Structure formats: structure tokens, C-alpha cells
Amino acid sequence: MGHRVNRELRLLDEEAAERRSDPVRLHRFPLPEDWGITLYLLDETANPTGSLKHRVARALFRHAIRCGRIGSGTLVIEATGGNAAVSQAYFARLLGLPFVAVMPRKSSPEKIERIERYGGTAYLVHPPLAIYSEARKLADEQDGHYMDYLTHGASAVAAGAADDDIGRVLFERLTVEGVPMPRWVVVGAGSGTTATTIGRYIRRHGLSTGLAVVDPENSAYFPGWVLASDEYSTGMPSRIEGIGRPRIEPSFTPDLVDLVIPVADAASLAAMRFLYDTTGLRGGGSTGTNLWGAFLLIAKMRREGHRGTVATLICDDGDLYRASYYDDAWLRGKGFDLAPNLERLREFMVTGELAG
Incomplete structure (x- = not known):
């Protein structure tokens, strides 16, 4: 029994070691330099299965x-x-x-x-x-x-190894790249594991970074957080794959979260497309939700006269959604019109203003 367990754990360790040989990519989004605000995206699409x-x-x-x-x-x-x-x-x-x-x-x-x-x-x-x-x-x-x-x-992540902890991976990568400690980290919540893992890292190390969770339509996390209720349920599925739940899942720890931001699905998909149009990086819908939330916080920082860094994640590979989120006919069939939000994002890049 012990030999078998050791072999299986060794295989998992070796797989993690192979990932370490190809450092996680960190992309800087091209915000105007005179804003004094930088936005970084940790790219999880290089994982063998294409997601965090x-x-x-x-x-x-x-x-x-x-x-x-x-x-x-x-x-x-x-x-x-x-x-x-x-x-x-x-x-x-x-x-x-x-x-x-x-x-x-x-x-x-x-x-x-x-x-x-x-x-x-x-x-x-x-x-x-x-x-x-x-x-x-x-x-x-x-x-x-x-x-x-x-x-x-x-x-499971809390009991696991360093390579399993997205909070540690994110902050260590920022340090290696010489990026100042972020004022905000923005993530979505599906199971709640990513938000909880990053929140634990922030609290454990006494960081001044705030944790913002972005939440799509039909999801329970935003209303549950506002009402301080872990029993809140919407009974409806999210249309943004990978995030949003009809109930608040056990892996989500609201006490670790500083802010929850609701994001309209059309805004999520517009931000996803905007990322691709601006940088060539192709993420999925949840990446768009992250980005829209990050832009809202950046606009708030500008209104309040703050400078600093915001960090978020590219959660999965947009190639997985060529037949859905990246297909204009599919979007029309689902009733999505991205044009108004795309225009808002183009204006944001000029004025620095964006309302939720």
C-alpha cells in the first residue's frame, strides 16, 4: 500500500515539476502610461488541460x-x-x-x-x-x-503542495517580475476555491492587497455576500462557463473577500473580445468577467486619485470557445449584443471612466 501511494504521489510531484520548468506567463495589459496604474494577467492557459x-x-x-x-x-x-x-x-x-x-x-x-x-x-x-x-x-x-x-x-489545495496554490503562484510570479504589490486581485468564483486560496495567501502573509470577486448573472455569490447569507440560492445556472453558481459553495469563504462585483454577461463577453482585439490573448468568458471587474476598479482608482497595480487571471484557453463565445452567430442566437459594451471599453481606454 505504502509503495503504491508513494508512486502515485511521486507521479503528481513529477507532473508539477514539469510545469515549473515552463514558468507561468504574466502579461501586462496596455493601459495608458500617464494613468500610473498597471494591470497584469497571470496566464493559466499553459497548463496541459488549458485552465487553472x-x-x-x-x-x-x-x-x-x-x-x-x-x-x-x-x-x-x-x-x-x-x-x-x-x-x-x-x-x-x-x-x-x-x-x-x-x-x-x-x-x-x-x-x-x-x-x-x-x-x-x-x-x-x-x-x-x-x-x-x-x-x-x-x-x-x-x-x-x-x-x-x-x-x-x-x-484539498490547503493540504496540497506549493504548485497547487494559485495564490502562491500569483504572488511569487509578480515578485519575480518585479511588479509592485497589487492594490487589488480580481478573480471569479465557481467552486470558490480560487478566491479562497488567494484570500488565504493574502491574509497569511499580511498583505495590503484587496481581494475582489466578480460574479456573473444568475449567480448567488454577489447577493449572498451583500446579504451576509451563505444559504442564498438563485436556482439558475450561470451562462459564463467556469464561474457563477446557483448556490454558495462550501469552498467559498466570504470573510476573505473584500468586495464582490456583479458583472453582466454581455459585459463579460465584450471584455473577453476586447482583450483579444487589444492584445491577441484569447481567454474564455470568465477571463472577460475578471477583466471587466479589473477595469471597474481601475476607474475607481483614477476617480480617487490612486496609483498602483491590479492583478487578475486568464482562467482558460479561449480556443475552447471558438464555437460559442467567439462565434458571432452563436452570440446572436443567445441574444447577446456586445457592441454597446465594446464601445464603453474603447471609451474607458481614452477617458479612464467606466461605470458598473
């Missing part, structure tokens, strides 16, 4: 192995068809374990293909919210392990 969920998945496997929940041949199960499932399928294949993603029946073929690319299997169910109960049921029936990243993500 790669780190969380590695931490979840480390934790489950150490706790004896995953053994030789254990069926690993997750309830999502998003980046979290793709990353877990990658690590399951690395460790020689079967993996099943329990997904809504209407999931796109592209999502299913991404999971199958790493040897995983898609188990489709209806209605969509049944994925969680079906994942638990499948784990019970097959003597498998339901990873449940929505519940265990933050605790």
Missing part, C-alpha cells in the same frame, strides 16, 4: 490518495462537464485510474470530446441538477470515489 482547474485537480488527487480514498483501480467520479472534469480526467489517466464525468444530457459534443481525449467517460443525466445525486449514487454502486470539487477544492 489543473492545479485544483492535482490537489484533489493528492488529498484523496493521502486520505486513502483512492486506491489501485478506483473509479474516480466528478459531477461536471467543464474544465474541472477535463483536468481530473488528465490526472486519472496519469495515475492509471478510470474516470467518469457525470454531465447534463444536453452537454455539447465538444465538452464530451475534451473529457474523452484524456480517457474519461461521459455519463449523461437529466435534469441537469441531478448530476450531483447521480455522481454520489454511481460512486456508491461502483465502490468509486466522488471527488466533489465544489465541496473539497479549497481544503
